Amino acid sequence: xxxxxxxxxxxxxxxxxxxxxxxxxxxxxxxxxxxxxxxxxxxxxxxxxxxxxxxxxxxxxxxxxxxxxxxxxxxxxxxxxxxxxxxxxxxxxxxxxxxxxxxxxxxxxxxxxxxxxxxxxxxxxxxxxxxxxxxxxxxxxxxxxxxxxxxxxxxxxxxxxxxxxxxxxxxxxxxxxxxxxxxxxxxxxxxxxxxxxxxxxxxxxxxxxxxxxxxxxxxxxxxxxxxxxxxxxxxxxxxxxxxxxxxxxxxxxxxxxxxxxxxxxxxxxxxxxxxxxxxxxxxxxxxxxxxxxxxxxxxxxxxxxxxxxxxxxxxxxxxxxxxxxxxxxxxxxxxxxxxxxxxxxxxxxxxxxxxxxxxxxxxxxxxxxxxxxxxxxxxxxxxxxxxxxxxxxxxxxxxxxxxxxxxxxxxxxxxxxxxxxxxxxxxxxxxxxxxxxxxxxxxxxxxxxxxxxxxxxxxxxxxxxxxxxxxxxxxxxxxxxxxxxxxxxxxxxxxxxxxxxxxxxxxxxxxxxxxxxxxxxxxxxxxxxxxxxxxxxxxxxxxxxxxxxxxxxxxxxxxxxxxxxxxxxxxxxxxxxxxxxxxxxxxxxxxxxxxxxxxxxxxxxxxxxxxxxxxxxxxxxxxxxxxxxxxxxxxxxxx
Numbered sequence: 136x137x138x139x140x141x142x143x144x145x146x147x148x149x150x151x152x153x154x155x156x157x158x159x160x161x162x163x164x165x166x167x168x169x170x171x172x173x174x175x176x177x178x179x180x181x182x183x184x185x186x187x188x189x190x191x192x193x194x195x196x197x198x199x200x201x202x203x204x205x206x207x208x209x210x211x212x213x214x215x216x217x218x219x220x221x222x223x224x225x226x227x228x229x230x231x232x233x234x235x236x237x238x239x240x241x242x243x244x245x246x247x248x249x250x251x252x253x254x255x256x257x258x259x260x261x262x263x264x265x266x267x268x269x270x271x272x273x274x275x276x277x278x279x280x281x282x283x284x285x286x287x288x289x290x291x292x293x294x295x296x297x298x299x300x301x302x303x304x305x306x307x308x309x310x311x312x313x314x315x316x317x318x319x320x321x322x323x324x325x326x327x328x329x330x331x332x333x334x335x336x337x338x339x340x341x342x343x344x345x346x347x348x349x350x351x352x353x354x355x356x357x358x359x360x361x362x363x364x365x366x367x368x369x370x371x372x373x374x375x376x377x378x379x380x381x382x383x384x385x386x387x388x389x390x391x392x393x394x395x396x397x398x399x400x401x402x403x404x405x406x407x408x409x410x411x412x413x414x415x416x417x418x419x420x421x422x423x424x425x426x427x428x429x430x431x432x433x434x435x436x437x438x439x440x441x442x443x444x445x446x447x448x449x450x451x452x453x454x455x456x457x458x459x460x461x462x463x464x465x466x467x468x469x470x471x472x473x474x475x476x477x478x479x480x481x482x483x484x485x486x487x488x489x490x491x492x493x494x495x496x497x498x499x500x501x502x503x504x505x506x507x508x509x510x511x512x513x514x515x516x517x518x519x520x521x522x523x524x525x526x527x528x529x530x531x532x533x534x535x536x537x538x539x540x541x542x543x544x545x546x547x548x549x550x551x552x553x554x555x556x557x558x559x560x561x562x563x564x565x566x567x568x569x570x571x572x573x574x575x576x577x578x579x580x581x582x583x584x585x586x587x588x589x590x591x592x593x594x595x596x597x598x599x600x601x602x603x604x605x606x607x608x609x610x611x612x613x614x615x616x617x618x619x620x621x622x623x624x625x626x627x628x629x630x631x632x633x634x635x636x637x638x639x640x641x642x643x644x645x646x647x648x649x650x651x652x653x654x655x656x657x658x659x660x661x662x663x664x665x666x667x668x669x670x671x672x673x674x675x676x677x678x679x680x681x682x683x684x685x686x687x688x689x690x691x692x693x694x695x696x697x698x699x700x701x702x703x704x705x706x707x708x709x710x711x712x713x714x715x716x717x718x719x720x721x722x723x724x725x726x727x728x729x730x731x732x733x734x735x736x737x738x739x740x741x742x743x744x745x746x747x748x749x750x751x752x753x754x755x756x757x758x759x760x761x762x763x764x765x766x767x768x769x770x771x772x773x774x
Contacts (some may be wrong), residue, residue, distance in 0.1 A: 187258020224539030242649030257382030270748030296321030327379030505678025546613030588720030
């Protein structure tokens with residue numbers, strides 16, 4: 136017999152599960168999680184490589200037509216609806232992460248850097264910090280200006296709205312600068328977008344401090360102008376204050392309704408099968424996640440059969456920016472010189488595959504307070520008072536209120552500053568960028584098309600640098616002793632390239648952090664603005680003062696060294712490695728997301744972004760995937 140504690144826990148899980156159960160009545164044969172290769176069909180209309188944010192979104196939309204069959208192959212498992220997944224205030228399960236290490240970064244004192252990604256159905260939306268914002272209109276208009284018609288702000292806004300189920304802020308947040316305007320938002324989409332029911336009292340000073348130093352509050356950052364101090368939405372289901380992941384939004388609601396959607400978790404695609412004569416993608420090969428099968432060089436006779444499945448219409452690569460370029464390269468699509476050196480038959484020489492890697496360098500600075508003046512409670516109680524932690528979790532379970540409605544070690548209060556707002560020397564920084572020899576910011580011997588694309592990107596980004604309406608810097612603060620300073624639109628570029636033909640080997644990750652000198656100029660300006668923020672009069676009421684790097688760090692040379700010492704290469708927003716750009720600019724996919732030179736093959740994930748938007752990326756990935764689904768449907772209708 137179950138104990139009282141077990142019964143209580145079962146009720147908690149049932150309560151957390153309610154939003155899924157409402158949509159999960161078994162009307163027909165359930166959408167099928169395939170437990171073994173023997174259960175697979177030999178052929179599907181579409182095979183999607185990766186069941187993360189983009190993969191699940193596209194699969195859901197394609198299977199709205201019950202005559203279309205889709206298989207999603209995902210490296211990770213399906214989450215078990217653990218409290219650590221559903222409750223925003225709990226740390227997410229480490230088992231759902233899939234992390235790597237970069238090569239040493241010369242721009243960061245030759246320190247290697249973490250490369251964070253997810254290994255779970257639903258991807259990063261299962262384990263991220265829930266921050267759910269968009270870039271400014273100019274971020275996406277820049278994509279269009281680079282040769283991608285239909286991918287500007289006006290072309291993407293309908294898809295931002297299509298994916299979103301926005302709920303206005305609760306009365307508890309009336310003191311904060313939040314607009315209830317529904318105009319930029321969607322209200323009937325799958326992805327919950329709302330606000331936590333609680334905020335730490337000290338955060339009232341956040342906006343007062345920015346206003347005190349001339350930075351206004353922005354109550355509507357999702358309408359195309361994502362700058363200044365604002366209060367962001369989170370990807371949470373409003374009524375029960377639980378995480379809304381891609382699994383919540385796009386998979387579980389159709390579980391039990393669609394027999395044309397198969398999901399194969401815990402397997403990894405090793406190669407796209409391409410007919411060499413027609414240059415058409417016809418399917419994929421894959422292995423169990425923990426498989427130990429020997430994998431021979433592509434030019435050797437294989438002595439072992441590797442499981443495969445056929446795609447009648449398309450193979451859609453959605454493995455994420457860290458892995459999608461690896462899969463293309465292993466399949467013979469990528470830089471000829473690299474592939475030939477690894478004895479891989481070259482199907483299509485595409486130099487840009489794996490290049491154009493971008494993330495947002497982040498430095499974690501520190502502050503402290505006169506805690507006799509600090510308004511209780513503090514986020515620091517999570518680390519110092521276990522009794523308080525237990526009490527807050529119980530309050531969350533009983534009433535869906537309290538600190539656990541906030542994301543763990545994260546928050547909603549940020550300032551996104553334009554370069555003009557960041558520093559009076561913005562014109563000097565732009566002029567410096569224009570004088571930079573971009574060839575020296577890329578590896579020696581880089582293909583000329585990549586260099587030309589880099590020049591075109593910089594021209595588009597520098598237009599944003601001169602605008603008051605586009606952010607270049609994020610300061611994120613959740614009320615504790617850590618303040619994150621983020622370079623939102625870096626000019627540096629890195630790469631993700633294989634160095635082995637064995638698909639079980641990780642690729643080589645190189646962020647290229649601070650290889651473009653202007654990124655450091657922006658970072659120094661960020662640090663100086665941080666000091667102005669800390670010194671603002673409202674903070675002095677609670678005795679805020681800098682502890683990291685510390686007030687003794689003075690002068691640009693010392694600040695630069697400190698930045699190189701404490702900066703991480705990533706804000707966990709990797710993009711760009713299969714860029715949507717014209718081929719003459721080192722592009723990998725066209726504006727219809729088709730891989731150049733190969734039929735029936737497309738890429739739909741953050742790797743297609745030609746430049747990183749000044750935002751966190753999950754909302755943009757949803758919009759990209761929604762738009763991609765419509766593009767793919769139209770392609771099928773045309774035959």
